[in-house]
Amino acid sequence: MNIPSILTILGKDYKVNENTEILDAMGICGRVDQSRLEIQYSFSQEPQQMMDTLVHESLHGIDYALSLELSEGQITRLTTGLLCFMRDNIEFILETVNQLTEEKGS
Numbered sequence: 001m002n003i004p005s006i007l008t009i010l011g012k013d014y015k016v017n018e019n020t021e022i023l024d025a026m027g028i029c030g031r032v033d034q035s036r037l038e039i040q041y042s043f044s045q046e047p048q049q050m051m052d053t054l055v056h057e058s059l060h061g062i063d064y065a066l067s068l069e070l071s072e073g074q075i076t077r078l079t080t081g082l083l084c085f086m087r088d089n090i091e092f093i094l095e096t097v098n099q100l101t102e103e104k105g106s
């Protein structure tokens with residue numbers, strides 16, 4: 001499973017670091033530090049849950065950057081909805097990525 005070392009969220013590069021011992025002791029899967037631009041995750045999660053965590057923490061970053069003021073529950077439900085949409089429309093997602101990559105390269 002490939003975990004990115006950087007996730008770019010609205011132009012800011014967040015470092016993605018494993019911090020299993022601390023997060024497990026806190027009983028959480030991940031966390032984001034907006035001032036340090038860092039997302040931490042626990043490695044003791046199943047791969048699907050790890051992706052959920054990274055998307056969840058990224059949505060916190062988007063929420064922060066856009067001052068949306070979403071609640072924790074809204075972030076959690078949005079994460080579930082987004083992941084389901086991506087899984088159910090994988091061809092569309094891949095085509096979108098292709099189009100965005102072409103635009104970036106041209």
Ligand SMILES: [Zn+2]
Pocket residue numbers: 056060072075
């Ligand atoms: Zn959260």
